[in-house]
Amino acid sequence: MNDRKNLWVWVGIVVVVIVAGAGTIIWVVNREQTPQTGPIPVHAPVGQVVAGFPQELILGVATSGTEGSVAGVTNSYSINYSSSTNQYTAEWNSSSTLVALYTQYQSYIAANGWTIINQADYPTLKGIYAMNSSMAAVNIVIVSENAGSKVTVSYVVQ
Numbered sequence: 001m002n003d004r005k006n007l008w009v010w011v012g013i014v015v016v017v018i019v020a021g022a023g024t025i026i027w028v029v030n031r032e033q034t035p036q037t038g039p040i041p042v043h044a045p046v047g048q049v050v051a052g053f054p055q056e057l058i059l060g061v062a063t064s065g066t067e068g069s070v071a072g073v074t075n076s077y078s079i080n081y082s083s084s085t086n087q088y089t090a091e092w093n094s095s096s097t098l099v100a101l102y103t104q105y106q107s108y109i110a111a112n113g114w115t116i117i118n119q120a121d122y123p124t125l126k127g128i129y130a131m132n133s134s135m136a137a138v139n140i141v142i143v144s145e146n147a148g149s150k151v152t153v154s155y156v157v158q
Contacts, residue, residue, distance in 0.1 A: 039079045039080055039081050040079075041077040041078065041079050042077060042078050042079075042080075043075070043076065043077045044076040044077065046073070046074065046075070047073050048073065048076060049073055049076045049090050050076040050077055050078045050088055050089075050090070051078070052078055052086060052088045052157075053076060053078070053088035053089070053090050053153075053155060054088075054155060056108075056112075057090075057108075057138060057140075057153050057155060058073075058090060058092065058151075058153070059094075059096075059101060059104045059105060059108060059151075060092075060094035060095075060096035060100070060101045060104065060148075060149065060151060061073075061092055061093075061094050072092040072093045072094060073090060073091070073092045074091050074092055074093060075089075075090070075091040076088075076089065076090040076091070077089055084158055085156065085157070085158045086156070086157055087154055087155070087156045088154070088155045088156075088157075089152065089153065089154040089155070090152075090153055091150070091151065091152045091153075092150075092151055093145070093148060093149070093150055093151075094148050094149045094150075094151055095147065095148040096148060096149060097144075097148065097149065098124070098125075098126055098142055098143070098144040098149050099126075101126070101142050101149050101151060102121075102126040102128075102142055105128055105140050105142075106128065109128060109130050109138075112132075113132050113133060114130040114131065114132045114138065115130055115131055115132070116128060116129070116130045117129045117130060117131055123144075124143065124144040125141070125142070125143050125144070126141075126142045127139070127140060127141045127142070128140040134157075135158050136155065136156065136157045136158070137155070137156045138153065138154070138155050138156075139153070139154045139156075140152075140153050141153075
């Protein structure tokens with residue numbers, strides 16, 4: 001009788017282990033297959049700036065004359081966070097130096113109703129975060145490269 005009891009105990013333990021193992025495997029597989037949630041960036045074609053990005057924020061490169069097309073633009077995308085908050089980002093390469101672009105952006109910000117909230121001023125990286133009266137924000141990051149600078153500008157409207 002005792003052997004039978006032990007057998008049922010072992011069968012019970014094996015069943016629990018199998019169910020727990022199967023549950024863990026199912027949980028891991030489902031977690032890996034669950035799509036990411038949140039806003040998804042919408043990219044413009046290479047060389048073009050996404051609609052909604054203010055092209056006057058692109059300094060240090062020549063525009064081609066075609067609306068939305070800017071020489072040197074390597075990436076541009078928009079992200080819709082909500083019905084009232086959108087981000088527009090453009091990245092480009094400029095032949096202008098880091099210091100020249102930083103100075104241009106400081107002048108542009110001051111002359112166009114923006115208020116500088118924060119700045120970063122390092123030898124190979126410069127940054128400006130500014131807001132305007134309509135609560136739009138702009139984040140400008142300029143990184144020194146061998147033949148000029150890489151610029152990333154994000155514009156957020158609420």
